[in-house]
Amino acid sequence: MYDKSKIIPALVIFLGLATYPIWHNTVSGKARYVPKPELPTDKAKKECVEPKTFIRVNHKTLLEDWKFSVVRNGIRTYQASNKKAYTISLNRTCMNCHTDKTKFCDQCHTYMGVTNKCWDCHIYPKQLSPGPLAMRGP
Amino acid sequence: MQFDRRGFLKITGLTLLGLSAKPGWEVFSKIDQPEPSPMAESLAKIRWAMAVDLKKCWSAKEGCRDCIDACHRIHNVPNLGTLKEEIKWTWTEPYEKVFPEHELEYSEENHRDKPVLLLCNQCDDPPCVKYCPTRATWRREDGIVMMDFHRCIGCRYCMAGCPYGSRSFNWRDPRPFIKKINPEYPTRTRGVVEKCNFCVERLAQGLIPACVEACKEKALIFGDLKKPDSEVRKALQNRVIYQRHPELGTKPKVYYIL
Numbered sequence: 001m002y003d004k005s006k007i008i009p010a011l012v013i014f015l016g017l018a019t020y021p022i023w024h025n026t027v028s029g030k031a032r033y034v035p036k037p038e039l040p041t042d043k044a045k046k047e048c049v050e051p052k053t054f055i056r057v058n059h060k061t062l063l064e065d066w067k068f069s070v071v072r073n074g075i076r077t078y079q080a081s082n083k084k085a086y087t088i089s090l091n092r093t094c095m096n097c098h099t100d101k102t103k104f105c106d107q108c109h110t111y112m113g114v115t116n117k118c119w120d121c122h123i124y125p126k127q128l129s130p131g132p133l134a135m136r137g138p
Numbered sequence: 139m140q141f142d143r144r145g146f147l148k149i150t151g152l153t154l155l156g157l158s159a160k161p162g163w164e165v166f167s168k169i170d171q172p173e174p175s176p177m178a179e180s181l182a183k184i185r186w187a188m189a190v191d192l193k194k195c196w197s198a199k200e201g202c203r204d205c206i207d208a209c210h211r212i213h214n215v216p217n218l219g220t221l222k223e224e225i226k227w228t229w230t231e232p233y234e235k236v237f238p239e240h241e242l243e244y245s246e247e248n249h250r251d252k253p254v255l256l257l258c259n260q261c262d263d264p265p266c267v268k269y270c271p272t273r274a275t276w277r278r279e280d281g282i283v284m285m286d287f288h289r290c291i292g293c294r295y296c297m298a299g300c301p302y303g304s305r306s307f308n309w310r311d312p313r314p315f316i317k318k319i320n321p322e323y324p325t326r327t328r329g330v331v332e333k334c335n336f337c338v339e340r341l342a343q344g345l346i347p348a349c350v351e352a353c354k355e356k357a358l359i360f361g362d363l364k365k366p367d368s369e370v371r372k373a374l375q376n377r378v379i380y381q382r383h384p385e386l387g388t389k390p391k392v393y394y395i396l
Binding site: 071072073074075091117120121122123124127128 | 176278319324342
């Protein structure tokens with residue numbers, strides 16, 4: 001190979017720069033970051049509509065089904081697997097316990113780079129109390 | 139047996155054709171019918187309708203907007219301040235514009251410029267539903283023309299189709315233009331069409347529509363047309379009633395009593 005003495009150091013430098021984000025995050029401990037969705041501390045709010053394992057995998061389809069049920073079919077109660085009936089409402093049921101989406105939803109969504117548009121229209125209770133939305137008007 | 143390339147291809151082709159016949163038939167013979175909702179049967183026993191008693195409405199103080207304000211407040215309807223971008227669920231127009239066919243050469247002076255409350259007519263045969271390419275709007279069995287804001291792609295075909303101008307389009311994010319947000323009802327987002335929904339969320343809780351509740355003159359009468367003794371049926375009895383553009387065949391279910 002011609003110019004071995006130039007090419008190999010240049011390649012090493014290039015690879016080092018290209019992989020900079022990876023080893024920087026490894027060294028600084030960022031790569032070991034685990035999202036910590038904050039669960040409600042209130043005892044009455046300990047039980048979710050479905051078991052944790054189900055919710056973890058299926059919360060998106062559950063919410064989609066809820067939307068379909070209310071909007072399309074006009075059915076506003078959900079018969080959960082624990083034989084309890086819940087009002088189908090993102091705002092009044094889900095966010096009643098998980099009051100702050102930045103401490104719950106966003107934890108994993110931000111980590112995974114998931115964007116959703118729920119809050120473009122729906123309003124979670126915390127959003128209204130001291131926030132930009134509540135500051136406006138009477 | 140002589141088995142050349144041509145023969146091999148023929149037999150393979152025929153075998154594949156034979157194998158795909160049944161699944162192919164299953165796919166193409168199916169007609170995609172929307173599934174009837176489980177509530178359809180109970181909803182079909184109801185037909186919601188509204189009557190507007192114009193004489194009573196006009197007896198209110200000048201510029202009364204109680205019904206409109208109540209509606210827009212609970213549904214987070216923004217006030218953008220311009221006519222071009224106006225979002226309206228309920229609104230008023232002068233009498234002669236609402237019923238141009240009533241306008242005679244010497245029209246009744248006492249009706250001229252009088253405000254007439256307008257809202258989605260919740261038609262029996264709604265043109266907007268036919269035009270919607272995504273089925274984001276449809277007619278419920280109880281007659282309410284519903285909207286699924288999640289599904290609306292903002293093509294505005296429904297707005298072009300509606301002969302009553304009942305639909306509005308969000309040209310921009312409506313949130314900054316809502317005076318006070320009601321957390322019980324979602325806001326809309328940019329690029330979505332919206333309209334009056336006959337307070338379907340209130341009906342589900344056993345309440346009457348917000349505008350009917352807000353009217354101090356009791357000029358708005360709401361009820362079930364299928365019940366002979368309902369308030370709305372009684373209000374329509376022995377009275378001269380009008381509908382907007384009945385000649386279009388949309389069968390509107392908002393009546394005007396004069």
